[in-house]
Amino acid sequence: MSIIVGTNDPTLSDHLKAFIQTSDALIVGIIGEGSSRELTSLWESPFENDTPGSMFSKAAGLVQAGALEGLGVEGGRTSKGTLNTTQVWSGTTPHTFNLVLELYAISDAYNQVQAAFIELEKAAAPELNGVTPGGRIPQEVALNAGRQIIYPECVITNVSRQLDGPISRDGYPLRGSVTLQLQTMTTVNQSDIPGTFG
Template identity: 25%
Template sequence: MARTVGVTHQDGVSPFLKCRISQDFGGALGEVTVTGYLTEQCEMELRSVWESPFAQDTIGDTAKGAKPAAIGQTYSENTTRTLWNSQQTWEGTEPPELTMTIKLIARNNAKQEVNAPIMYLLMMASPELLNSIPVDVESSELGVDWDPSAMSLNLSNIGSDKPVFNSGFSVSGVKTGRIPAIAMFEIGGRIMLPMRISSVSYDVNAPKTPTGDFAYNTVTITAAPKRMFNRSDIPKYFS
C-alpha cells in the first residue's frame, strides 16, 4: 500500500517548487513518498576527473638532474618545462551528486507532515543488517553451488535496485543483510533520478508543537546514482 507524507498537494503550491522522494520498503509498509518544499540550497554537480600525467616529465626532473636544473633555473631564469607538461588526460566522470535542502511545514498534522518525513528519509538512507554472523547455525547444510547456465547479464537493470549480473552462484545456509536501497527523486516535476542517499541531516532542536512534534524543519540530503551517466543517458532523466 502506497503511503505519502510531508507537504500535501492541497497547499496551493506549484509542484514545480516541490521535491518527491520515493522508496519501496516492501512488506506491509510498501512504497513511501516524502514530499517537501524546494529551497534555494539545491545543487547538482557533475564532475569529470582530469589529471596531468606529464607534469614531472622534464629533463631537469630526472633523479640526477633535479638539483642542477633547480640551480640553473635560479640563476638563469630558464626552464626545461614545456606546454606538454600541462597536457591533461581524462580519467573518468563521477556519478552526479545532488545536495539539496527541503523544507517541511506542519499545517494540519505535524506528525505526518514533518516528523514522519524525517523518519522515512532516515530509513531510506539506512541498511538492514544482521545482528550476528551471517551463517544459519541451525541449517544442516552449508554450501556453494554454481550453475553456469544461470549466468546472465541484464543491462536494463542498470541504475535500479535489481542485479545487473547473475553469476549463477547460490549459497545455502547463509543469511544476508541489505544495503541502503535506491530512492527515486522527482525534483521540481522536471528531473527524475534514481539515487542512493548518502547523508540526511535535520535540526533536532527545531520549534515544536504543544504535542512535541516539529512545527517545521529543514532537511539536507546528499545523494548520487550508483554510476556515472553517458551523454546519451542524460536527456531521459529530464521530463
C-alpha cells in the same frame, strides 16, 4: 503500496516540490533555498613531473636558478613545456544533489513532518544482522525534483535535520528543514543527461 508523507501542499505547484520514492514511502517536500545539482569531471596532469630534466632534477634546478651562468649556461630556463601541463580526463563522479527540503504541517504534524524525517533516515540506513553477515545495504531511491530533474536510481549519502522549531501538542515538529545529499548510482553518460530533465 507505499505511504505518502511530507508536505504535499496543494496550493503550491509540483515544480516547487521534490518527490523521493523509497521502497516504503513517497516523501514530498518543498525545495528549499541552496538546493543544487552538481556534476564533477576529474582531470589531472599526469605528465607534470615528466621532463627531460626530471632525471637530473638537481642539475635542472641549478640551470633554472642561474647557478651555472659563470660556466656559460644561461639561467631562468626550464625543462618543462606545455605538454607537461596537458590535462587528461580520469573520470566523472556520479551526479550529486544537495537538496534542502522544507516541511511544514498543514493538518497532521506527524505525517507531514515527523514521518518524512523518519522515512528519509530509514532510506539512508542499512539493516545489519547482529552477528552473521548478509544484512541489507541502504536502499536506492528515485528522485523527482520539481518535475524537472528525474533520476530513478540514487542513494542518499547524508541526511541532516534541524532539531529546533515549533512543536505540536503531541510532541511532533510543526515545521523543519532537512538537508540531503543524494548521488546517482553510476556516472551518467552525456547522451543520457537530456533525459534526466523532465
